[in-house]
Structure formats: structure tokens, C-alpha cells
Amino acid sequence: MTIQFNNETFRDDYSFRNSDWAIKRFPFPFHEDSYMYSVNMEQHRGGPEGSVYEKRFDVDEHYLSEMQDRAIVLAEDPLRCQSLPHMTLAGWDTLELIMVSKSEDYPELFELHRDGNRWRWVNKPMKIDHTFTFLDETTLPCGPLEYITRQTQGDFAVLDQRDEMLWMDAGMVTTQADWSLDFDIGMNFFEWHAPVPLAHEMGIFKRALKFLLNVQQGAPARRLNWTMTVNPLLDTSPENYHKWGIQKTTLTPENIGAKQHLRVELQTFFRLPRSNALLFPIRCYLIAFQDIVTVPKWGRRLHRVVRDLPEELATYKGFIANRPVMLDYLSQYDDGLPTSPGVWPDLETEPPLAK
Amino acid sequence: MSKFQFPESIASRPVYGTLEPRPGKAHLMIADAEGAEAILELASQDAALMAKTHIIYIPKGTDFSEKLRALKPAQFYEGPSYDASVQRIQKVLGDAHMGLQVYLAGTEGLMGQAMNEAVSAGIPASAIQTEHRGSVARRMQCVHCKGITEDVVTDPFVCSHCGLNLFVRDHYSRRLAAFQGVCIDAEDPGNVPEPVELYK
Ligand code: HEM
Numbered sequence: 001m002t003i004q005f006n007n008e009t010f011r012d013d014y015s016f017r018n019s020d021w022a023i024k025r026f027p028f029p030f031h032e033d034s035y036m037y038s039v040n041m042e043q044h045r046g047g048p049e050g051s052v053y054e055k056r057f058d059v060d061e062h063y064l065s066e067m068q069d070r071a072i073v074l075a076e077d078p079l080r081c082q083s084l085p086h087m088t089l090a091g092w093d094t095l096e097l098i099m100v101s102k103s104e105d106y107p108e109l110f111e112l113h114r115d116g117n118r119w120r121w122v123n124k125p126m127k128i129d130h131t132f133t134f135l136d137e138t139t140l141p142c143g144p145l146e147y148i149t150r151q152t153q154g155d156f157a158v159l160d161q162r163d164e165m166l167w168m169d170a171g172m173v174t175t176q177a178d179w180s181l182d183f184d185i186g187m188n189f190f191e192w193h194a195p196v197p198l199a200h201e202m203g204i205f206k207r208a209l210k211f212l213l214n215v216q217q218g219a220p221a222r223r224l225n226w227t228m229t230v231n232p233l234l235d236t237s238p239e240n241y242h243k244w245g246i247q248k249t250t251l252t253p254e255n256i257g258a259k260q261h262l263r264v265e266l267q268t269f270f271r272l273p274r275s276n277a278l279l280f281p282i283r284c285y286l287i288a289f290q291d292i293v294t295v296p297k298w299g300r301r302l303h304r305v306v307r308d309l310p311e312e313l314a315t316y317k318g319f320i321a322n323r324p325v326m327l328d329y330l331s332q333y334d335d336g337l338p339t340s341p342g343v344w345p346d347l348e349t350e351p352p353l354a355k
Numbered sequence: 356m357s358k359f360q361f362p363e364s365i366a367s368r369p370v371y372g373t374l375e376p377r378p379g380k381a382h383l384m385i386a387d388a389e390g391a392e393a394i395l396e397l398a399s400q401d402a403a404l405m406a407k408t409h410i411i412y413i414p415k416g417t418d419f420s421e422k423l424r425a426l427k428p429a430q431f432y433e434g435p436s437y438d439a440s441v442q443r444i445q446k447v448l449g450d451a452h453m454g455l456q457v458y459l460a461g462t463e464g465l466m467g468q469a470m471n472e473a474v475s476a477g478i479p480a481s482a483i484q485t486e487h488r489g490s491v492a493r494r495m496q497c498v499h500c501k502g503i504t505e506d507v508v509t510d511p512f513v514c515s516h517c518g519l520n521l522f523v524r525d526h527y528s529r530r531l532a533a534f535q536g537v538c539i540d541a542e543d544p545g546n547v548p549e550p551v552e553l554y555k
Contacts, residue, residue: 011381079501092443180498186530194367195526238498242519244539321542 002108003066005125011072016232016286022061023291027052027264031225033304037199043220044268052266056101056220057152058283059109064125066153066175066234072233073174074150079182081146083158083170090158090170091145093136093272094279098148106144120283123151129282143258144332145170154266154283157181159189159212161276166212168192169277175234175284177227178241178318197312212278217271228319228326229263229320232286236263251322256329257290260322262302289329297350299333306330359491362554371466377400379482380458382408382430383447384439385469387437389489390461391419397458398426407430411444413437413465417489417492425430457483464494464505467532479489490533491554496533497521503533510551511539520547 008015014074020141023332028036034192048052052060083091099121103112117134118211128151131141140147149156151173158170166189173181183190189209190200199205229236229345232249248267270279306314306326314320335354340346361368374397382404391412395484399403409430420433434440436464448455457465457473460521466485471509492506495514504518510523514536521536540547 171383180535181533182501183496183498183526183528187528191367191527191529194365195524200366238535240499241536242499242541245538246544249542 001065001120003059003061006061008062008065010069010232010234011157012201014231014233016062018287019061020270020336022288023118023294024345025060025345026053026286026287026292027224027266028292028295028298029226029264030301031343032110032341033339034308035305035313037196037202037204039204039211041208041211041221041223043219043268045346052285053222055105056268056270057114057154057281058266059106059153067151069234070150070174073237077239080174080239081143081149081172082181082185083143083145084186085161086157087145087170087275087277088137088143090160090272090275090277090279091143093261093275093277094156094158095144095148096134097270097272097279098152102152118220118252124144126151127240143330146171152281155278157280157282157318158272159278161213164213166209166278174237176237177225177229177265178236178238178285180238194318196317198310211215212269215269215278217269217273219271221269223267223269225265227263227317229261229264229286230259230322230323232288234259234284234286238314246300248318250260250320251325253325253328256325258288260326260329261286262288262292285290289326293330293333295345295347296333296353297346299330299353300335300337301339303327303330303334356461357481358489359493359554361487365527367523368465368525369467369470369485369527369529369540371485372470373405373461374458374484374486375429377456377482377484378453380407381545382458383458384408384453384458384460385411385413385444387413387461387465387489388417389419390416390459390465390486391417392457393486395422395426406456409447411440411447413417413440413461414516416417418445436439437468440496441472441510444472448472448478450475451478455482458486459483460486460546461488461492462490462506463487464492464499464532467494467529471529471532493523493553494533495521495523495536496528496531498524499538504536505538508553510553511547512536523553 010016024128052058067291099112100134102110109124113120118136120131122129155175156172157168159166160169168187193205227332270278270283374393387393405426405428408428410428411432413434424431459469492508494505495504497514500517504515511520514521520539522539523536524535526535
């Protein structure tokens with residue numbers, strides 16, 4: 001299908017909206033009626049047609065507006081994109097992986113023509129047609145990681161692998177769930193995860209690291225993570241928390257359906273060929289509560305998950321104060337009927353709301 | 356006694372040990388304030404050590420300097436602040452030969468910063484020891500303006516650069532040698548709790 005790109009904002013007047021298409025393909029993260037941390041990883045080998053899992057790097061209706069938002073963030077704070085000196089090769093690996101994947105997966109939107117190291121990259125939606133020399137930084141307007149991730153939705157962490165450990169040594173981070181690349185750069189897997197509650201004790205990070213160290217080239221993996229965001233604000237950074245934090249206090253029973261968003265991250269893991277680094281794209285999808293509950297199964301389930309989520313997790317995810325007003329709203333969409341297993345909307349088979 | 360047992364903490368926070376004399380042709384000891392006590396103890400364990408030792412010491416208002424001098428180290432430097440001493444530290448580390456042993460003692464801020472200098476000068480981690488002594492003050496980076504506030508002893512505290520009221524987040528960056536300070540009243544402007552002493 002051809003994608004109609006929205007012209008919308010993720011700040012100020014928040015004109016961001018999901019079309020019906022985007023709602024139906026939303027990566028709903030709960031496969032059952034409760035949630036707890038787990039080593040929830042699987043192969044990233046496509047998915048149902050039209051789903052966000054189908055392509056290596058999903059492009060959707062928010063593409064152009066997300067790239068505009070990224071440009072605004074970077075203009076205000078260039079430290080959101082950083083790369084330690086030894087990570088330049090991994091930046092070229094990233095550029096190659098994304099250009100090759102996007103041109104193969106979306107030939108009507110992106111083209112890559114390679115003649116030795118002479119590359120021509122065409123990004124039709126962003127009106128870019130650029131010829132450069134692969135591995136020669138002087139032929140790009142900025143570093144390779146910044147260049148390609150200014151044209152690709154989602155945040156990116158690039159992990160160097162050494163001493164049986166992953167090190168966060170480069171990244172582009174403008175749509176993050178409240179963590180700072182500038183603070184975390186140079187940390188190892190256990191260090192940057194240090195603030196997460198419960199998961200260390202559960203042994204999750206040890207097992208996850210073992211899995212990641214063994215991700216092979218051509219065999220990417222993926223997982224979902226989620227949190228809550230008031231207003232469709234992409235840049236929920238700690239850097240700007242003193243500006244956006246106040247928005248969390250603006251929820252009312254009247255506006256919550258439109259204002260409260262479930263924020264889901266599709267996280268993927270790709271081994272890079274030359275540098276042996278691991279690329280970790282973190283793609284953020286937002287959906288308003290009022291849109292989630294148009295899918296009866298999701299409405300029922302979200303109510304149960306939010307209601308039963310352990311307090312530590314609701315606190316860490318930053319919505320403990322808003323949980324009561326969320327539950328008042330969501331309970332209207334939970335009639336107590338059982339839900340089908342799995343994440344899919346199952347619109348044809350699940351009963352409508354009986355309330 | 357100025358040794359403090361830090362409570363069980365998160366994975367990003369360094370763990371400090373107790374300095375012990377190690378064999379080596381040359382020794383570099385960098386300390387501030389009560390860190391001097393750790394050096395004095397070290398010297399008392401190995402009388403031969405000091406003849407091969409360069410001490411860089413920042414008293415921060417304490418009076419251990421004479422005692423350190425009395426150890427007769429091969430070289431002794433007293434600096435008025437860490438910032439004033441850092442170029443000297445870089446030079447000494449840059450000139451170091453294989454086998455240099457590095458000993459860091461005192462506040463977390465000093466150890467964290469000197470550790471970074473040593474590591475970036477190529478000193479292997481196995482040749483660097485640390486021992487916390489004295490103030491439990493933290494070196495804090497404001498996550499908002501990126502300014503560093505030294506010697507923070509209360510939570511919350513005021514960022515010395517942008518003036519926001521920050522709480523002390525228990526998350527540590529070795530690269531910055533600092534903990535993270537985050538705005539405490541973002542969701543309720545003006546509601547800033549009374550500062551309490553750290554670890555109280
Ligand atoms: C190597 C790639 C990864 C990177 C760069 C990464 C990065 C992060 C960061 C920066 C945070 C926020 C920590 C904070 O509060 O400051 C986080 C949270 C978390 N990470 Fe990872 N992570 C990675 C892989 C994984 C994997 C494989 C798992 C598997 C279980 C995982 C599980 C979690 C969990 C459970 C949280 C808490 C999220 C929440 O409750 O909202 N991470 N991660």
C-alpha cells in the first residue's frame with residue numbers, strides 16, 4: 001500500500017493522530033491479562049503482512065513528522081546524538097544496514113545505487129538525492145550514524161561488544177522513555193540498566209545479555225517494552241523533564257481518553273558486519289487510550305494490566321499518581337469477559353463490549 | 356573514624372576497597388582531605404614504598420599535609436583544588452612507564468575523576484586501587500543543564516549552574532564521575548521538600 005504521510009506535531013498543539021490503519025496495526029504489547037518483566041525476546045524475521053513486524057525498519061504515516069521533531073530536538077540539544085571515537089565504523093555499518101533494508105523493503109520510497117564505494121541514496125519522502133563515498137566521512141554533511149538516523153524513525157543505541165559485555169558507545173536518542181544518552185554513554189549493559197527495579201534480582205539482565213552477545217549477523221531479534229505518556233510527546237527526555245513533567249498533572253476524567261497515551265517500543269537487535277557492534281533501534285509507537293478501547297480485547301486487557309501491575313513498575317514507569325484516574329476510565333471498557341491469548345486485535349472473533 | 360560503609364546500591368555505582376601496597380617500580384597516590392589517612396596507613400604497612408612514590412594531595416581544609424610530607428615520598432605536591440591539579444595528574448600519568456601502581460583515596464568525586472584520567476592514560480584497571488575516606492558528598496551532574504555541582508551533601512540540593520531544585524538519583528556515570536540530579540518539583544512547582552543529609 002502507499003503510505004499517506006501525516007503532517008502533525010508531537011509538541012505544543014499535539015496534532016498527532018493515528019489513522020484507523022495505524023490503530024489496527026499498533027504493536028499492542030500484552031499477550032495476556034497481566035504483565036511482568038521477562039526475557040521476552042524472539043527472532044525478528046518478519047511478521048503478518050501490514051504489521052509493524054513485517055519489515056526490518058518499519059515506515060509508517062508518522063515518518064515525516066517524526067523526522068521534523070527529531071530535527072527540532074537536535075537543534076536545541078546536539079548532545080542527543082553522540083558517538084565515541086572508536087564507533088565511526090559501526091556508524092557506517094548502521095548506515096549500510098538501514099539503506100539496504102529500506103531500499104529493498106520499500107523500493108517505491110527509497111533507492112540505493114552502489115558502484116563500488118560510490119553510493120547514491122534516494123529518500124523520496126524526504127526529497128533527498130545524495131551521492132557520497134562509503135566510508136569517507138568528508139562526503140557526508142555529518143557523521144554516518146547521525147546522517148542515516150535523521151532519516152529513520154526510532155532511537156538508536158549502538159553497542160560496542162568487548163570483554164563479553166555490551167557498551168553503549170554511540171546513539172541517537174530523541175524519542176526516549178526518560179533516559180539520557182549523554183549520561184549513559186560509555187556505560188555497560190548492567191550499569192545503564194541499574195535504575196530498573198526487580199529485573200536485576202530476577203536474573204533477567206544476565207540472561208538477556210547472554211542472548212544479545214550471541215546475536216548473529218543476518219539473524220536479528222526483537223522485543224517490546226512499554227510505558228505511559230500524557231500527550232503524544234516523543235521527547236520525554238530527562239533533559240527536558242522540568243518542562244514536560246507538569247503535563248502529567250493535567251489529566252481529568254474528561255480529557256484522559258484523548259490525552260493519555262500508551263507508549264510502546266519495538267526494540268530490535270542487529271549484529272553489524274564490520275565493527276561486530278550491536279545495533280539497537282528503539283522504535284516508539286504512541287496510541288491514545290480512546291483509540292485503544294476501540295478494540296474490545298485491548299480495552300479489556302489494558303484495564304486488567306494497569307490494575308494489577310506491581311507498584312514498583314507503575315512507579316518506575318512514572319504513572320503511579322495517575323493510575324486511579326486511568327482505572328476509572330479503563331474500567332468502563334472491561335466487562336469481565338475472557339480475552340483471547342496473544343497480542344492481535346482479533347476484531348472478528350472477540351465479542352463486542354457487553355456494557 | 357572516617358571510613359563509611361555505603362549502603363547496598365545499584366549496579367552503576369563503583370565499589371571502593373582498601374588500599375594495599377603492591378609491588379611496583381613506581382607508585383602514584385592521589386588523595387583529597389581524609390584520603391590522606393588511607394595513604395598514612397599504606398605507608399605504615401610498607402616502609403620501602405614511599406621512596407618510589409609521588410603523592411598528589413588536595414587538603415580541602417584538612418591538615419594532613421605535614422604528616423604526608425613526613426613520610427618522605429619521592430615527590431610531593433599539594434594542590435589547592437582538583438581542577439588546579441588535573442593537568443599535573445595528566446602529565447604524570449602520561450609520562451608513566453609500564454608497571455605504575457595508582458592509589459586513589461578520599462571523596463568519590465576525586466576518585467572518579469582521577470580514575471578517568473588514569474584509564475584514559477592507558478593504566479590497566481588492575482593497577483588502580485581506590486579507598487573511600489571522609490565526606491560522603493556526591494559529585495552531581497544536572498541532567499537538565501549538564502552543569503556539575505561538587506560536594507553535594509543534601510538531597511534535594513540546588514544546581515549551582517541553573518538553579519533548579521534537584522533530587523539525587525542513585526545512578527552513576529563513570530565517564531562523568533558523577534551522579535544524576537533530576538528536577539524534584541517538575542510535577543508540583545515550588546513544592547521542594549526540606550533538604551536532608553545524604554544517607555541519613
Ligand atoms: C542492548 C540493548 C539495550 C539497551 C541499549 C537498553 C537500554 C535501556 C535503557 C537506557 C533503559 C532505561 C533505564 C533507566 O531508567 O535509566 C532500559 C530499561 C529497561 N530495559 Fe533495556 N536495553 C537493552 C536491552 C534490553 C533487553 C534485551 C532487555 C530484556 C529483558 C531489557 C530490559 C529492560 C527493562 C525491563 C527495562 C525497564 C523498562 C520499563 O519498565 O519501562 N533491555 N533499557
